[in-house]
Each structure stands twice: as C-alpha cells, then as structure tokens.
Amino acid sequence: MSVINPNETNKSWQAAKREAAVQLYLSGVEGDSADLIGARVAGYPLSLNVIPVTDWIDPEELASATTAVIQVDADAPASIKRFQKLAQAVETPLIAAAYDPPLSLVRSLIKMGAHDVIPLPLNIEDLETSVAPVADQASQRHSAAAAANGKLVSVIKGSSGGGATALLSQLTIGFAQNEASFSRDVCLMDLDVQFGDIAFQMGLRPKLSLFDLLEAGARLDGALLKSVVTEHGTGLKVIAAPADMMPLEGVSNDHLLQIVDLATKQFGTVFVDLPSNWTNWSLSLVARSDLVLLVTELTVAGLNRAKRQLKLLESQDLASLDVRIIANRYDKNQARTIRPSDVREALGRDISYTISNDFPLMRAAIDRGVPISDIKRKSAIAKDLAVLDAGIAAALGLER
Numbered sequence: 001m002s003v004i005n006p007n008e009t010n011k012s013w014q015a016a017k018r019e020a021a022v023q024l025y026l027s028g029v030e031g032d033s034a035d036l037i038g039a040r041v042a043g044y045p046l047s048l049n050v051i052p053v054t055d056w057i058d059p060e061e062l063a064s065a066t067t068a069v070i071q072v073d074a075d076a077p078a079s080i081k082r083f084q085k086l087a088q089a090v091e092t093p094l095i096a097a098a099y100d101p102p103l104s105l106v107r108s109l110i111k112m113g114a115h116d117v118i119p120l121p122l123n124i125e126d127l128e129t130s131v132a133p134v135a136d137q138a139s140q141r142h143s144a145a146a147a148a149n150g151k152l153v154s155v156i157k158g159s160s161g162g163g164a165t166a167l168l169s170q171l172t173i174g175f176a177q178n179e180a181s182f183s184r185d186v187c188l189m190d191l192d193v194q195f196g197d198i199a200f201q202m203g204l205r206p207k208l209s210l211f212d213l214l215e216a217g218a219r220l221d222g223a224l225l226k227s228v229v230t231e232h233g234t235g236l237k238v239i240a241a242p243a244d245m246m247p248l249e250g251v252s253n254d255h256l257l258q259i260v261d262l263a264t265k266q267f268g269t270v271f272v273d274l275p276s277n278w279t280n281w282s283l284s285l286v287a288r289s290d291l292v293l294l295v296t297e298l299t300v301a302g303l304n305r306a307k308r309q310l311k312l313l314e315s316q317d318l319a320s321l322d323v324r325i326i327a328n329r330y331d332k333n334q335a336r337t338i339r340p341s342d343v344r345e346a347l348g349r350d351i352s353y354t355i356s357n358d359f360p361l362m363r364a365a366i367d368r369g370v371p372i373s374d375i376k377r378k379s380a381i382a383k384d385l386a387v388l389d390a391g392i393a394a395a396l397g398l399e400r
Contacts, residue, residue, distance in 0.1 A: 021047040022131055023068040024122070025057055026097070041127050042066075042135035053079040059089040067093040067134045069127070071120065074098060074105050087113035093134045097122060150264030151396045153271045154289040158296025158306040163328050165192075165273065166362055167295060167355060169201050172271050173371050174389050176236035182399060184268035187229070187237040189260065191282070192275045193251060196241025199230060203369025204238060206230040211242035213259050214251065225262055234371065237267060253281040260285060269396065283316055291322050291395050298327040298334045298354070303346045310347060322395060323349075326388070330354035353388045356380040 022044050024036065039046050044066045051057070053073045062068050070086065073079045087094055096114040098105065106117045116130040157164040168188070176186040190196035191210065199206050208228040216224055229237045263270045272289075274282045286292055296306040306325060313319060325347065343351050358381045365372040373382045393400050 020064055020066045021045045022127075023062060023065040024048045025051060025068065026071045026120075026122075027051065027053050027073075036122060036124065036127070039124060041124065042132045044131070044135060054082060056082065057086060059086065062086070062090045062092040065092050067095060067115070067131055069095045069097050069118070069122070072096045072098045072101070072105070072109065074101060080105075080108070083109065083114070084112045093137070095130055095134070150267065151269045151290045151398075152260065152264055152285070152288060153269065153291045153293065153392065153396070154286045155271060155273050156286070156292060156294045156309055157274070157276050158294060158302055158309060163297075163362070164295035165196075165198055166201060166366055167326070167328050168271065168273055169198050170362070170365060170372055170385055171388060171392075172236055173202070173232060173234050174373070174385055175269070175271075175392065176232070177234045177371070178389060178393070178400065179268060179398070180235045184398070185235070185237060185266075187239065187263055187267040187270045189239045189263060189270060189272045190241035191256070191272050191285075192241055193246040193248065194275060195245075196273065196275075198273060199238055199240035201366045201369075202232055202236075202238065204230045204232060204240070206238070206240040209240040209242050210259075211244075211246070213239070214242075214255060217255075220255075220258060220262065222262060222266055225259070225266055232369075239263070248275060248277060248279045251279070251281055253284055256281045257284055257288075269398070278312065283318075286313070286321065287316075287318055289321065291324065291392065293324050293326055293392075295326045295328050297329055298338055298343075298351065300338070302327075303338070303343065307347055310349075324352040324391070324395070325349065327351045327354040329357040329359075330384075331357050353384070353391060355384045355388065 022041055024046060026048065028050060036046050037048055047065075053071050053076055057068075057070070068086075068090075070083050071079070072083050083094070083096055093115045094113065096109040096117045097120050098117065099120045101109075101117055101119070109117050115134055118126050118130050155164065155168050172186060172188045179186050188198065189210070190198040193210065199209075206228075207230075210228070212228050213220060213225065225239075228239055230240060231237055260270065260272065272285060274285065294306055294309055296302040310323070313321065313323070340350065356379075358379060361372055361376055361379055361381060364375055368375070372379065372385065376382065390400065
C-alpha cells in the first residue's frame with residue numbers, strides 16, 4: 001500500500017496482558033496455607049511467593065496485582081519498615097499478615113496504609129473476607145477504565161458500490177485477530193439499516209440483529225447486547241443489520257447512541273458501518289468517534305463525493321475530527337491521471353491509505369468468509385490491509 005500522509009497520533013491506552021492475581025509474600029507455608037496453592041479468592045488466582053520477611057519486594061512486581069498480602073513480623077522491625085515503604089511506593093492495595101499481631105501493630109499497619117490485617121497461618125475464609133472488598137473496588141475501577149478506553153471507529157462511504165463494506169469486513173476480521181493477541185475484543189456493528197449485509201458477506205447467519213436491540217427499549221443491557229452478537233471464527237463480534245429494511249428516520253437517536261455507548265463499554269474497539277445517507281443519529285455517532293474512515297475511490301467522481309462528505313462534516317462543526325481518507329480499489333495507473341496535488345486541491349488533505357484493486361481475491365475471501373491473507377498471504381491487498389490495520393491501531397493508541 002501507498003501511505004501518503006497517515007498523520008498518525010499518539011494516545012495512551014493499554015490493556016493487561018495477563019490475568020491479575022492476589023500476590024502472597026510469605027516466609028513459608030504451613031497448616032491450612034497449603035490449601036491456598038492453586039486456589040482462587042474473590043474470583044482471582046493466588047500467586048505464592050516464599051521469601052524472608054525482611055527481603056525487599058520490587059514494587060513493579062505488584063503493579064498488575066489485584067492486591068498483595070505481605071507478611072509482617074512484630075519481632076522484626078525491618079519487616080514493618082518494608083511494609084511501610086511498599087505502601088508508599090505502590091498504588092496496589094496491601095493487606096498485612098502476621099502471627100498473633102498485637103493491637104498496637106494492627107493500628108500502626110492500618111495507619112501506614114494497610115487495607116486490612118489478617119492472622120497467620122492463612123486460610124481461605126479469612127483471605128476471602130479480606131480480599132473481597134478490595135476485589136470489588138478493583139472490578140469497579142476496571143469497568144470504569146474499560147468504559148473510558150472503549151474506542152469508536154465510524155466508517156463513511158464516499159459512495160455506494162465503492163466496495164466499502166467488503167473492505168470493512170476484511171479489515172475488522174484482521175483487526176480482531178491482532179487484538180486477540182492482547183486479550184482485547186473487537187466489535188463490528190452494521191448500522192446500515194436498509195442495505196447492510198456485512199454478516200452475510202462474512203458467512204454468518206445471525207439469529208438476532210440490531211433490530212432486537214432497537215426493540216428492547218428499557219430492557220437494553222450488557223447481557224442482551226452480548227446475546228445479539230454473532231462471533232466470527234476469528235473472534236470478531238458482529239452485530240448484524242436488521243433482516244428487513246427499516247426507515248432511517250425510524251431509528252431513535254437517543255436509543256441508538258445508548259446501544260453504541262454500551263458496546264464501547266463491553267468491547268475494546270467498536271467499528272460502525274454507517275448508511276450512505278446521513279441522519280441525525282449517524283452524525284451524532286461520527287461526532288463522538290475516536291477515528292473516522294472515509295472510504296472512496298481515486299476517481300474524479302469519487303473525490304467529488306468525498307469532498308461533499310467532508311464539507312458536510314465541516315458544516316456541522318466536526319472539522320476537528322480525526323478523518324482518514326482511504327482510496328479503495330486503487331490501481332497504480334491512476335497515479336498517472338490523478339496526482340497527489342490534485343487530491344490535496346480537491347479534498348484539502350492527502351489520501352491516508354490506498355487499498356489495491358484485486359476483485360477476484362476479495363470476492364474469494366468474501367465467498368469463503370475468511371481473511372484474504374488465508375487465501376494469499378503475500379498479495380498486494382493483504383499487505384495494504386496490514387498497513388491500514390497498523391495505522392488504525394496507532395491512531396487509537398493501541399499497544400501492538
């Protein structure tokens with residue numbers, strides 16, 4: 001692919017690559033403590049670290065933990081000092097553990113920042129009681145972070161018949177595969193309520209669709225949203241367009257925004273395929289998007305339609321959006337008739353990405369419902385899609 005000016009941005013977004021655990025730092029294991037090995041507490045696995053009570057613990061080891069249980073010895077001042085320094089150095093909730101701790105020590109540890117002080121030897125019941133409140137707080141923080149980190153990508157068609165839907169289906173299939181390596185989900189919502197057929201192009205036969213979410217009203221929640229999702233073999237979550245045509249104006253703006261907002265809380269990145277005709281709700285979705293992809297063809301007619309789309313966004317005070325122009329079905333011979341300067345003059349910006357024209361290969365991938373790379377890994381179009389994937393990930397600040 002030719003990347004003329006992707007104008008990529010950097011944003012901070014990271015996801016944990018492994019499951020958070022409750023870290024135990026004990027000088028040994030005895031009695032009922034042996035039952036803790038391999039167990040789970042408050043829904044989290046236990047990770048046992050056997051070290052002397054005065055040995056230093058690297059704060060970085062605690063960064064990804066749900067909480068850490070640190071042994072303290074009332075007769076070893078160095079162990080108390082260790083706990084105090086750790087409490088000052090980390091944000092991870094700390095629980096102190098000691099044999100028959102005197103009340104004065106318990107008060108001191110709480111003042112140092114301990115969320116709780118529990119007796120040794122440990123047992124599951126005591127640990128569950130102590131960890132559960134901390135785990136609930138961690139879960140709430142995670143949910144809030146997930147909601148803040150959910151990314152919305154809107155796809156605008158420069159014109160009908162330009163292959164935007166086929167491109168989007170292939171793009172999101174590959175994007176979902178790459179995101180799965182980082183334990184992040186990707187959802188594709190087909191909001192073309194009249195002509196949407198992305199699920200069909202992917203070889204899916206969904207039993208439920210966007211229509212069921214629109215009809216849910218006050219019953220809409222995360223469980224219902226997930227029940228409507230059809231999962232592609234690559235892990236991509238797909239919410240299909242209604243089976244029957246719906247009038248664009250029949251879709252409630254507030255309700256659709258609620259559906260999309262809920263999707264961004266449930267999934268890492270949400271792509272929405274918008275109808276060719278503008279509505280209040282499609283403009284509202286574009287306005288709250290983290291990235292907008294405008295798919296067009298590098299022809300005089302295609303650039304003219306793309307220009308009109310950009311002008312509409314400007315007229316709605318949306319000129320500050322991060323809009324990337326994708327020239328689909330690109331042929332190198334087109335560069336002889338339409339130069340980069342012509343594109344800048346027509347659109348006021350450069351083409352960000354070009355996708356090679358290989359209709360037979362695209363059609364074969366759609367017919368089989370598989371990524372193009374599965375059919376022909378080293379094709380020009382597969383390379384173009386990989387570069388586009390990387391560009392979108394960079395624009396959204398996704399760690400790859």
